[in-house]
Amino acid sequence: MKEDILHNLSIINKRIKDACEKSGRNPDEVKLLLATKTVSPEHIKVALENGYHLIGENKVQELKEKYEDLKATPHENHFIGHLQTNKIKEILKLGVTCIQSLDRLELAEKLHQKFSAENKTIEVLIQVNTSHEESKFGIPPDKAIELVTKVSEFSTLKIKGLMTIGLFSAETEKIRTCFKILKNLQQEIIRENIPHVEMKELSMGMSGDLETAIEEGATIVRVGTAVFGARIYPDSYYWN
Ligand SMILES: *Cc1c(COP(=O)(O)O)cnc(C)c1O
Numbered sequence: 001m002k003e004d005i006l007h008n009l010s011i012i013n014k015r016i017k018d019a020c021e022k023s024g025r026n027p028d029e030v031k032l033l034l035a036t037k038t039v040s041p042e043h044i045k046v047a048l049e050n051g052y053h054l055i056g057e058n059k060v061q062e063l064k065e066k067y068e069d070l071k072a073t074p075h076e077n078h079f080i081g082h083l084q085t086n087k088i089k090e091i092l093k094l095g096v097t098c099i100q101s102l103d104r105l106e107l108a109e110k111l112h113q114k115f116s117a118e119n120k121t122i123e124v125l126i127q128v129n130t131s132h133e134e135s136k137f138g139i140p141p142d143k144a145i146e147l148v149t150k151v152s153e154f155s156t157l158k159i160k161g162l163m164t165i166g167l168f169s170a171e172t173e174k175i176r177t178c179f180k181i182l183k184n185l186q187q188e189i190i191r192e193n194i195p196h197v198e199m200k201e202l203s204m205g206m207s208g209d210l211e212t213a214i215e216e217g218a219t220i221v222r223v224g225t226a227v228f229g230a231r232i233y234p235d236s237y238y239w240n
Pocket of ligand 1 (some may be wrong): 035058207208222225226238
């Protein structure tokens with residue numbers, strides 16, 4: 001298993017590098033986030049002990065279960081799943097540095113309440129539903145600027161960019177449309193010049209579509225299956 005993970009990581013690196021080359025980008029501009037849902041701490045550590053640093057979990061419960069085991073191994077943890085407001089308190093204690101899935105004002109309000117009470121701040125990305133699928137979380141693109149503007153007023157939440165999950169499709173061009181929507185939205189928000197809003201990060205692209213995402217400007221690709229193998233739970237378990 002260890003060899004498999006390391007081998008898979010080297011393949012992913014090569015895919016990222018090739019995609020950057022193809023689109024004239026510097027590979028240093030693209031961070032690899034390992035999506036570690038269902039992956040055991042033992043397997044996560046294989047990556048963390050071999051030069052990889054950034055992981056992402058989808059559920060607070062899983063984050064909590066792995067916390068002790070991973071604590072001593074240097075890494076950074078982003079939250080990439082649907083966050084329920086009753087779990088915010090726990091997020092505070094689990095060392096998450098960025099919530100990539102901020103998708104509604106109510107969540108922002110509750111986060112701000114809790115974080116200001118603790119005198120802490122956290123980085124966030126605004127999750128946008130670019131595929132218009134009912135089953136996916138995220139703010140609709142036409143509501144995103146309004147949400148960014150409102151969230152920007154919460155001093156504990158540092159907006160760093162946008163995140164999306166592309167359409168599940170075998171048709172690359174349809175997936176590309178999702179990534180283009182996110183990129184265009186980023187450009188639009190930059191033009192709005194909203195105080196306290198940074199729009200540097202575009203978190204998009206997964207195991208199956210990371211090349212397309214990089215061609216369209218991704219700065220963070222989130223990869224699970226292609227590194228750790230297939231999961232036993234369907235993604236709907238995490239995304240609904
Ligand atoms: C699971 C997950 C990924 C990684 O998906 P793979 O297809 O396994 O690479 C990326 N982003 C989010 C939000 C996820 O939940």
